[in-house]
């Protein structure tokens with residue numbers, strides 16, 4: 581199999597087979613072939629998003645020990661990182677959301693742990709929604725939901741959700757994979773746009789697993805797909821598996837772009853970095869408050885990035901930044 585032939589096939593708009601994706605994931609990340617894939621991914625991303633990247637911004641309504649026990653998450657009960665629960669008041673939540681709006685976030689994400697009471701989430705969401713400009717894009721990042729709850733999210737003013745079938749869902753997490761897949765369909769049937777990602781990638785994931793997940797995300801025709809590496813949470817069992825470097829992550833971000841149909845405008849990576857943007861990522865996240873990749877209760881004191889810094893990373897990588905509500909979630 582030849583990398584340049586696969587790139588030509590992709591540039592002709594043809595979809596790639598699983599074995600072709602595996603080939604692209606198998607070339608050394610620092611090889612001319614890998615850089616060719618990154619260049620092509622960047623070209624496609626710039627073509628479909630007219631050279632304008634987006635910055636989305638997320639905050640959490642709560643910080644709590646979560647019984648779903650996703651091993652990579654600092655909220656997982658099994659990891660024992662956070663003992664005390666924190667819940668934002670409506671005023672604090674509105675202040676976070678307005679801060680993001682004022683800084684120019686293209687979309688604002690409201691996150692909770694999986695067990696946050698759904699009725700309370702809807703009440704908080706309505707409060708947030710009515711304190712933002714009508715055109716501001718609001719996105720929910722919550723646990724698996726029923727069709728009734730999905731409709732309530734839509735009615736509360738959400739344009740979409742973030743939801744992913746995580747790598748090794750069901751073995752590295754306490755959630756059955758089918759439940760995640762069902763929720764994604766449920767959200768889409770309720771009229772919510774779904775953004776997703778190949779995540780959280782660690783060194784143990786095979787190229788076959790990654791290729792399968794790229795194809796699964798492509799099958800959803802999502803608002804965006806992309807790739808994010810697992811961030812090591814010190815002291816956790818899963819940290820012993822290690823972390824991939826940004827260059828390998830950039831390669832996976834690029835291959836994901838080539839594996840998506842052109843109808844998918846967004847290609848995300850997390851955490852934000854110039855290598856990811858050079859390899860075709862056109863979506864980064866800024867974060868405030870609790871963050872499942874951080875051991876600090878307020879990620880602004882830890883790993884969380886700012887909208888301003890995300891914009892600098894994009895500009896340093898040769899991207900302009902979109903000004904206005906997210907196009908990916910329309």
Ligand code: SF4
Nearest residue numbers: 646648649650653694
């Ligand atoms: S990723 Fe979500 S569902 Fe899993 S442990 Fe963390 S908060 Fe709970």
